[in-house]
Amino acid sequence: MATARSVTLKAASTSLWSLNRSSPKAKTVRALSTIMSPPSKAVVYEHHGPPDTVTRMIELSPVEVKENQVCVKMLAAPINPSDINRVYPVRPQVPAVGGYEGVGEVYSVGSAVKGLSPGDLVIPSPLSSGLFFAPFDRLLLFCFECLKFKIGTWQTYVVKDHDTWHKISKDSPIEYAATITVNPLTALRMLEDFTTLTAGDSVVQNGATSIVGQCVIQLARYRGIHSINIIRDRAGSDTVKEKLKALGADEVFTESQLEVKNVKSLLSNIPGPALGLNCVGGNAASLVLKFLRQGGTMVTYGGMSKKPITVPISCFIFKDLSLKGFWVQKWLTADRTKECREMVDYLLRLAQEGKLKYEMELVPFGKFHTALDKALGKHGSQPKQVIKF
Template sequence: MLSQQSHFPAAMSPPSMAAVYYKYGPVDTVIRLTEIPPVEISENDVCVKMLAAPINPADINRIEGVYPNQPPLPAVGGGEGVGEIHSVGSAVKVFSPGDLVIRSPYVPGAWQTYMVEEQSLWHKIDKSTPIEYAATVSVNPVSALRMLNEFVTLKPGDSIVQNGATSIVGQCFIQLARFRGIHSINIIRDSPKSDEVKEKLIKLGADKVFTESELDVKRVKILLGDTPEPILGLNCVGGNAATLLVKFLKQGGTMVTYGGMSRDPVVVSTSNFIFKDITLKGFWLQEWKLSKTKYRDWIDYLLGLARAGKLKYEMELVSFNDFHKALEKAMGKHGSQRKQVLIF
């Protein structure tokens, strides 16, 4: 007698609306909103209803094709985000519908209304967390925390110097350094609103804020006053802004480059290498090897600060239906300085 087996229909996700790109190139021309049919939910998968996801410069660079490792095409954009568990596979025990979760960074696909992925890619967080901070914590704030912790040994009373101070990473550097009693010297671009920007950064905890033109002098260290010379410099701009940053560094200082917003090369004088023993390093979060436990501990620490109102940065919440408007702002076409966060 043949044994009989019950065949249950596979659990499926709802259909999803997604921002999909089919080739690499200028992001505003190669990506479009597309409906994705339901996806099967395997036993170790979770289906997550996305709530919010930011548009990061790294997301744009990935779609432009400038990164060495790329997902197979077509692909859904977006490298981080927060969602709510919609349903779970039969073997999933650690998640339940309604849990608030964030995804591992740089796993492509955050810009869609529903996601189906293996449960290990998600981390449950406190439901009281503001979704805009949950959506943005795993790339920029984590990068700031890592760079402060792992390139040089900083102690209370030390100093750091950075350009790109108005970015989310820059704002996090200022606040995280202040919590540890570390001084921050900050370089910003010249603009008609420079004084307003300075005031905002000082309110966050910045010790010194200078425009690039204010540093067009031979001895920039005179501007420090009683603030110690920084041992760590954090560069995300390149070009002249990086050259100015190096001028501040003390003997044996280190500059870490984690971006190149100006698209100009980093130029360091020979004398800074020979007579100041300057060290140059690079940082790319995607290639950073960190244990899952430590990474998630850092996430919980940062979100705890955000819930307590101790970690703040500027964001603009935009409906996913207005994706292309948000994309234009994220690319700087409308002069917006705020991080664009898509709300689903």
């Protein structure tokens, strides 16, 4: 039955594609034939540098779809901060196609591929991208290991081994499918992995307007957990507060509102949080620490202010706090494949049911650089930019 797979090419426009055989009996012929991908348009970078100057869109020639490989027609892919900022200690080898997350439709499959058929909706398997992490001390090695498995979602067609792809429900909303693996998964894991939170408990976070922050609010609320949210002081902060409360936030404070002796006195009927989430650093991290209750844990998953975290000694000795970090790409290890795919499906179901939402702006691939400029913050605060192919 393995060789009986029907391989349909939806856009067999060039001569090479006609080599594809769909007859279940044509085993020997297929083995000798060659399935090729369509040519692909891709955003690549050939040097390291500012993303808006080093990236350009090019045409990539068709490549062979080998017997274990799958060609996926990309439908949508976000521009994540992790794609463009320079804090990461690892850089993929150049030249490379940009993009880490995305969603696509199976376009053609190699002769030995089971379980995936043309038309299936797939995302890069959460596992495939993060699997080959070397210890910090040997990160240079990582670049090479990683490259072999890097997807590069900013292109129209991607050909990769079949186990690179995770099939998702065809009903999944495309823009959520394209963005579920990095931010919502981070929010979910941070709520699950560091403390045991049950209904009635609370969590405190800064950077509450980020996509992760919005997911934390909604996932917490969905479990009956209160969220205490810290946002920057800015024009329109009242509107931001209303938005976050509409998502389910219990409390939203600007940093300046928390310049009081005892921040916990501002909480009404919410227990002190055992879990704090920090993606900002600096003063905003100190505020999270102040809210935490005895024995609590602060998890750092970002540093938007580019400032370090300053911790008074008493936080450790008398308040018995723990400080830890979370990086979803490191969390994704081989032994978590199944768990991870289940979580992605769970999150996509929540998105489909309208229980998990966040603002995104869909941008045609042709306008990639406009989207990149927005993602780089050149036009002020903008929704998450998601490329639509």
